[in-house]
Amino acid sequence: MSESRLYSFSPETKEKLRKFRLGTSRAKDPQAIIYIIDGKNQEIRPADGEVYTKMEDVADELPESSPRFILLSHPLTLASGRLSVPYVLLYYLPENCNPSMRMMYAGAVELMRSTAEVNRVIEVESEEDVISIEKRLHGSE
Numbered sequence: 596m597s598e599s600r601l602y603s604f605s606p607e608t609k610e611k612l613r614k615f616r617l618g619t620s621r622a623k624d625p626q627a628i629i630y631i632i633d634g635k636n637q638e639i640r641p642a643d644g645e646v647y648t649k650m651e652d653v654a655d656e657l658p659e660s661s662p663r664f665i666l667l668s669h670p671l672t673l674a675s676g677r678l679s680v681p682y683v684l685l686y687y688l689p690e691n692c693n694p695s696m697r698m699m700y701a702g703a704v705e706l707m708r709s710t711a712e713v714n715r716v717i718e719v720e721s722e723e724d725v726i727s728i729e730k731r732l733h734g735s736e
Contacts, residue, residue, distance in 0.1 A: 602637050602703045604710055611641065612666070612711050619668030620680050624648040625729075627685075629656055630664040630707065632699055639664070639707060650729070654722035662700035663687040664707050665725070669732055681732050684713045690720055 604612070611628075619626040627650070629642040642663065647653045657663055665685035673679050686704055688697065708716050719725050 602632065602639055602706055604639055608638075608640050609710065615646075615666060615668075616682060616712055619682065622668060622680070623670060625650060625667065625669045627653045627665050627667045629653065630666065632703055634699075639703060639710075650726045654725040657687055657722060657725065658689075660689055660691050660693060661696055662689070662692055664700070664704070665719075666711055666713070667728070669729060671729065671732055673733075681715070682713055683715045683717055683732070684708050684711060685725065685728065686716050686718045687725065688718060688720060 615626070615628060625648055627647040628645070629647075630639055631642045632639050642656070645656075647656070653665060665687060666682075667685055668680055668682045670678060670680045684704075684707060686700070688700065704716060717728070717731060719728070724731075
């Protein structure tokens with residue numbers, strides 16, 4: 596069975612994804628939204644509707660033993676002085692994560708990537724990885 600039949604996005608969530616992608620490219624601060632998979636209906640949706648501008652706040656919201664998807668638009672000034680705004684999906688997969696949750700999120704990561712229209716998925720395992728994501732984004736430019 597393909598992941599597009601296993602997991603779903605409501606029309607409202609798809610519209611929020613589109614608006615977020617289009618609306619964050621000119622942001623001066625990082626913009627992040629945390630997404631969860633609802634275990635009851637397999638729907639991928641925002642965890643709380645909040646748009647975070649500080650990576651520390653994102654890290655504070657992440658559970659210690661459950662995966663999450665984090666859509667992130669993060670402005671960077673490159674070594675050349677040019678401004679770049681990478682739009683990426685952080686795939687938060689903590690080490691002590693429950694195996695069935697790990698499988699559920701692993702099965703949905705590609706659908707989330709394509710639906711959100713991000714070019715790159717970055718796996719993160721800890722709150723520290725999330726807080727220091729700017730270094731990883733710089734390293735990839």
